[in-house]
Amino acid sequence: xxxxxxxxxxxxxxxxxxxxxxxxxxxxxxxxxxxxxxxxxxxxxxxxxxxxxxxxxxxxxxxxxxxxxxxxxxxxxxxxxxxxxxxxxxxxxxxxxxxxxxxxxxxxxxxxxxxxxxxxxxxxxxxxxxxxxxxxxxxxxxxxxxxxxxxxxxxxxxxxxxxxxxxxxxxxxxxxxxxxxxxxxxxxxxxxxxxxxxxxxxxxxxxxxxxxxxxxxxxxxxxxxxxxxxxxxxxxxxxxxxxxxxxxxxxxxxxx
Numbered sequence: 480x481x482x483x484x485x486x487x488x489x490x491x492x493x494x495x496x497x498x499x500x501x502x503x504x505x506x507x508x509x510x511x512x513x514x515x516x517x518x519x520x521x522x523x524x525x526x527x528x529x530x531x532x533x534x535x536x537x538x539x540x541x542x543x544x545x546x547x548x549x550x551x552x553x554x555x556x557x558x559x560x561x562x563x564x565x566x567x568x569x570x571x572x573x574x575x576x577x578x579x580x581x582x583x584x585x586x587x588x589x590x591x592x593x594x595x596x597x598x599x600x601x602x603x604x605x606x607x608x609x610x611x612x613x614x615x616x617x618x619x620x621x622x623x624x625x626x627x628x629x630x631x632x633x634x635x636x637x638x639x640x641x642x643x644x645x646x647x648x649x650x651x652x653x654x655x656x657x658x659x660x661x662x663x664x665x666x667x668x669x670x671x672x673x674x675x676x677x678x679x680x681x682x683x684x685x686x687x688x689x690x691x692x693x694x695x696x697x698x699x700x701x702x703x704x705x706x707x708x709x710x711x712x713x714x715x716x717x718x719x720x721x722x723x724x725x726x727x728x729x730x731x732x733x734x735x
Contacts, residue, residue: 519674527721545565550603555583572599580600604634614639615646616644
């Protein structure tokens with residue numbers, strides 16, 4: 480990348496609204512917080528994140544023959560939950576931030592089971608993978624960080640087999656107004672404070688707050704998935720709607 484191109488990318492990132500994802504901003508944020516990412520996930524979710532992933536795996540309805548693509552896999556927690564609880568044939572764990580996958584690899588090395596786990600650097604908006612090659616695709620807390628969600632949806636439709644399922648685990652909008660006010664106070668004040676204290680990167684966790692508040696609520700995200708061509712789109716709220724799992728299906732024969 481030339482100096483001129485770098486300068487343009489930096490200017491674009493700096494001009495983006497708070498919480499608005501750009502490739503450079505997201506890569507910069509997650510490369511910095513990778514070493515403390517797992518610890519902070521447990522702290523700021525009070526350990527609830529493990530239950531969220533368990534529910535996501537259950538909704539995936541995996542079989543021993545399933546090939547799974549885990550997008551924006553980060554440090555590999557959902558990848559490992561898919562292997563340990565879903566027992567598919569294979570999980571391909573991908574992310575476009577190599578520093579995150581470097582945390583995931585040694586964790587996966589300790590896994591004992593029948594599922595094959597592989598890692599690959601991939602941009603979820605422009606996959607290099609063959610069409611129709613996966614039964615299930617998953618993404619946990621990653622769609623919110625994509626500058627172009629529509630491109631991701633097109634790519635997932637392309638790489639899924641007919642009847643394949645896409646599961647999106649993401650922070651969202653609690654439907655109960657009083658709780659929503661408390662939640663927004665929490666992500667606006669407590670999360671940046673703790674994130675800065677533990678990681679030394681307060682700005683990264685301020686971005687988390689801003690990006691959650693910009694992200695579309697459950698029904699709006701479901702409509703985006705339908706507009707992209709998915710069918711049978713539904714979602715399930717968890718922890719009073721702090722997070723939701725959206726399930727969308729690629730048109731095709733019903734799975735047996």
